[in-house]
Amino acid sequence: MPPPPDRSILPAPVWLQRLSIVILVVFCFYVGLLVFLLPWTRYWNENHYLLTFSPFGRLMSAGFARGIVSGLGLLDMWIGVSEIIHYNESRP
Secondary structure (H helix, E strand, O other), X not given: OOOOOOOOOOOXXXXXXXXXXXXXHHHHHHHHHHHHHHHHOHHHHOOHHXXXXXXXXXXXXXXXXXXXXHHHHXXXXXXXXXXXXXXXXXXX
């Protein structure tokens, strides 16, 4: 008779797998959209912390820095899309 399966190796229940992927995808899209749009708002230009440290403030107000930050937002949204595409459930 084979030994009983070890409970620590069994995958999570399907509902928990689905819930975790939904939370991860929503989080990636929310943060990605925020980071994508934030450099082009007035909150970026009128940020007290960026304005007090002058060299860093000038660097962050440059167009290429805004583009890099927006690109990170797009990358974060792509991670969410990639998680949706590569999702597979493992049934216990």
